[in-house]
Amino acid sequence: MTSPDSEDQLDPAAERVLRKMRGFAAFSGLLMGFGFLAVFGAIGYRVVVGWKSKPAEITGTIRLPEGAQVRSAMVSGDLIAVTVERAGVVETHFFDVATRAPRGVLTFASEH
Known part of the structure; x- marks a missing residue:
């Protein structure tokens, strides 16, 4: 066993x-x-x-073309995007956040 x-x-x-x-x-x-x-x-x-982190304070004036009506504005990164309508044309203007200097314009047109 x-x-x-x-x-x-x-x-x-x-x-x-x-x-x-x-x-x-x-x-x-x-x-x-x-x-x-x-x-x-x-x-x-x-x-x-x-x-x-705290939100950045953005103050100042951005000059837009005469007769432009602001449709929207948005801050993203180091750019401010302002969408305007002027004489029936929709454009988005881009500005530098720090200097408010223009960085470009994007124009929207419909296809015919």
Whole structure:
């Protein structure tokens, strides 16, 4: 009859496989932990940076062509886009945020 301790023993090949599997599981858990830390660290950084940033104050005057009626205005990055209608033609004028200098005009025309 065999003792209960001998039944619990694995053969050496199975023991090596079991040790390798435990090592892989530990490595996988460690890697996943670092991944969670990286994700939550990035989220925390963005939240903190978001609290510190404040909207830019934009003041000043932009000169538009005579007779132009402003339809919309938008700030994006370092540009101000002002869409105007003048004599039935729709145009978007682009200006530099810092200097208010003109950067270009985009005219819209319908196809015939």
